[in-house]
Amino acid sequence: xLALRISTAVLITLLAAGPALAAEAAKRLPWxxxxxxxxxxxxxxxxxxxxxxxxxxxxxxxxxxxSAENGPWGSPYLxxxxxxxxxxxxxxxxxxxxxxxxxxxxLDFSGWDSIQFRIRGVSKLDRLLPIRFILHTDxxxxxxxxxxxxxxxxWQTVRFRVRGLPAIEKVTLLHFxxxxxxxxxxxxxxxxxxxxxxxxxxxxxxxxxxxxxxxALYLGTRADTSDEMVILENPTGNLPxxxxxxxxxxxxxxxxxxxxxxxxxxxxxxxxxxxxPLGEPVAKGSTARLTRAIPxxxxxxxxxxxxxxxxxxxxxxxxxxxxxxxxxxxxxxPGESMTYTVLSVRTGMAGWVRDILYGDLMCRTRIALPxxxxxxxxxxxxxxxxxxxxxxxxxxxxxxxxxxxxxxAAEAFRKSGDIARARFAxxxxxxxxxxxxxxxxxxxGGTITWSNELMDRHGDVLENKGRGSxxxxxxxxxxxxxxxxxxxxxxxxxxxxxxxxxxxRRLLAAGKKAADFLAKHSAAEMDGIPDVIRHVRLNTxxxxxxxxxxxxxxxxxxxxxxxxxxxxLGYFAYALQVSGxxxxxxxxxxxxxxxxxxxxxxxxxxxxxxxQCEDVVEGGCHTFLGNIYIGEGLFGCYLASRSAGRTxxxxxAAQAARFAYRYVTDHCAIRGQRYDPPLEFWVGxxxxxxxxxxxxxxxxxxxxxxxxxxxxxxxxxxxxxxxxLARDEKGRHRTATNGAxxxxxxxxxxxxxxxxxxxxxxLPR
Numbered sequence: 001x002l003a004l005r006i007s008t009a010v011l012i013t014l015l016a017a018g019p020a021l022a023a024e025a026a027k028r029l030p031w032x033x034x035x036x037x038x039x040x041x042x043x044x045x046x047x048x049x050x051x052x053x054x055x056x057x058x059x060x061x062x063x064x065x066x067s068a069e070n071g072p073w074g075s076p077y078l079x080x081x082x083x084x085x086x087x088x089x090x091x092x093x094x095x096x097x098x099x100x101x102x103x104x105x106x107l108d109f110s111g112w113d114s115i116q117f118r119i120r121g122v123s124k125l126d127r128l129l130p131i132r133f134i135l136h137t138d139x140x141x142x143x144x145x146x147x148x149x150x151x152x153x154x155w156q157t158v159r160f161r162v163r164g165l166p167a168i169e170k171v172t173l174l175h176f177x178x179x180x181x182x183x184x185x186x187x188x189x190x191x192x193x194x195x196x197x198x199x200x201x202x203x204x205x206x207x208x209x210x211x212x213x214x215x216a217l218y219l220g221t222r223a224d225t226s227d228e229m230v231i232l233e234n235p236t237g238n239l240p241x242x243x244x245x246x247x248x249x250x251x252x253x254x255x256x257x258x259x260x261x262x263x264x265x266x267x268x269x270x271x272x273x274x275x276x277p278l279g280e281p282v283a284k285g286s287t288a289r290l291t292r293a294i295p296x297x298x299x300x301x302x303x304x305x306x307x308x309x310x311x312x313x314x315x316x317x318x319x320x321x322x323x324x325x326x327x328x329x330x331x332x333x334p335g336e337s338m339t340y341t342v343l344s345v346r347t348g349m350a351g352w353v354r355d356i357l358y359g360d361l362m363c364r365t366r367i368a369l370p371x372x373x374x375x376x377x378x379x380x381x382x383x384x385x386x387x388x389x390x391x392x393x394x395x396x397x398x399x400x401x402x403x404x405x406x407x408x409a410a411e412a413f414r415k416s417g418d419i420a421r422a423r424f425a426x427x428x429x430x431x432x433x434x435x436x437x438x439x440x441x442x443x444x445g446g447t448i449t450w451s452n453e454l455m456d457r458h459g460d461v462l463e464n465k466g467r468g469s470x471x472x473x474x475x476x477x478x479x480x481x482x483x484x485x486x487x488x489x490x491x492x493x494x495x496x497x498x499x500x501x502x503x504x505r506r507l508l509a510a511g512k513k514a515a516d517f518l519a520k521h522s523a524a525e526m527d528g529i530p531d532v533i534r535h536v537r538l539n540t541x542x543x544x545x546x547x548x549x550x551x552x553x554x555x556x557x558x559x560x561x562x563x564x565x566x567x568x569l570g571y572f573a574y575a576l577q578v579s580g581x582x583x584x585x586x587x588x589x590x591x592x593x594x595x596x597x598x599x600x601x602x603x604x605x606x607x608x609x610x611x612q613c614e615d616v617v618e619g620g621c622h623t624f625l626g627n628i629y630i631g632e633g634l635f636g637c638y639l640a641s642r643s644a645g646r647t648x649x650x651x652x653a654a655q656a657a658r659f660a661y662r663y664v665t666d667h668c669a670i671r672g673q674r675y676d677p678p679l680e681f682w683v684g685x686x687x688x689x690x691x692x693x694x695x696x697x698x699x700x701x702x703x704x705x706x707x708x709x710x711x712x713x714x715x716x717x718x719x720x721x722x723x724x725l726a727r728d729e730k731g732r733h734r735t736a737t738n739g740a741x742x743x744x745x746x747x748x749x750x751x752x753x754x755x756x757x758x759x760x761x762x763l764p765r
Contacts, residue, residue, distance in 0.1 A: 077194025217325025398740025570636025
């Protein structure tokens, strides 16, 4: 059982609003957080909310009725009973059992900070029970949030802030619902909900329990003024280290206690340790900031990326109970290029995105370490994630982007002869692939889109780090294509790595199951052309049949993500060819038909693909994404046909891919604004490797070359690598965070480094 540290045992200090609170916030330590607590002198019970006016609104799986008995607060509560059914005949077999209170006349919540209620789960399920709360005012959605996850048994107090919401004097709907995809078929749960009241809040700041102590570590002259990457080119002299401490009311640190600095080089696993007396006492129930100088000469630090932790010990035992300080730094080798430095730093940083308990890359995290907790300590990993991650889930879109970045980083390191760094990238990649196969693929081959074991098992510690894992039985053809692409790229790469034959066989076997499922169930007639791959939801039935459900977004039938399903099939067919495997005729049929349909679908003058969504849906991003995705899918079909000697089909696919890409470079506009080469860390590197692949396989295209040169110049020259190393949380989109999508930037760095050392990237033929 993992230890639950701060998150389940904190003290709250109430603070008056104004200067005192501002001063506390200014010196807040990484583990401290501001919280809202109800003012017991300012509450308004709402007992009439528990009544027969609540109705089940989400299908036959749910029912609701008031209880006959009172809850601990002295009045009845609602019983929301659910039996999960993944195979009903509704439009969405995995739906959203729900209950709602349609308030007419509207309720008036004005003048109050928060609505508060009590909830508990009654179930045999030994797991967290996700449920969401919705509130409308004046007929419009204002709140749609996950209730902090909890297990069956105890009553939980939940509150949502309402002050400042538009028209809060006209509350028209209260609503609770679950996503059946968060549960298994047949699961039974009863949620008991009551004790509704309005309340005003006081600000509070979390404090450590009485017997605890904690440290934060900040390296270099930047101290805690920024998170800019610390890079040392000549590791001699002293390294400044700022230690920020908090002690509980019964815990003091003595000047004679020992500070233990551990330097772990992440690529090789080598560790060096420096110890010294703390030097100054830290009194009970206090905070303190101590600056120390770490002599580097005796540590013999080798070039590489380091995790540095700071523990305080007495008689050889830690006084911090896992709350150790942590920071990172990089030692640059003499003569090392900046491209290689940045590639190495960002590859090392990718290690923190890995879920060390359950595997794979988390969806979205902070850009830098939170300066507390050892991210390699499994016992305190949930607590680390609670501070570091924005979303702890694993997403096939992230797999497609991040794993491709890792493949190109690993290849760049191998071509440089740096086997330690190559193996580090390969280990991250293999960990991701293993999780994808074991946790995201069903026996029949379908793959779920989202997995979040950390929330499933530790959501009470993490609070809200994304929804829980999806259940098997309902799949998305677009996301299945994204699941297949990293397998295809990894097969192409690991074929060249000695000793990885078993890895390749495992990836081929899993990929065949997914590609067979995709080709069999995702195609249909489109505009008079049969067997065209579509973006559809694929719902499996108890008899083994699969139902298609066409994708709509904002009321429009969108084709924007269709290309990703095609890309998965096309690139995997290419990987099969290169591996000496036979491509099933069904794959060829679907690919050929989809190439023909796509060419017909694109606007003849510009090549615009997802034109029916205009520059409106999803903020207008369908303009460029639709063409990038269909271009990538068409190019995958080209690679497969070229490898099979299908010259006519390869030529048609290459021409269609060029047409799709040229819309992006030549014509794409969003609401009158031309779409320029994207500098954010997802679409930017994505375009960089797609255009590089096109040049390698088909030939140079001046418009594509211009984009490649522009991206490199702006990232490396004009902005002097700031987007990669400043680690500013107020920086550009996706440069201010890390995560699976952002790890795709390794693709640009790897490709650029290979070009600089005269060993450019080539697709196998």
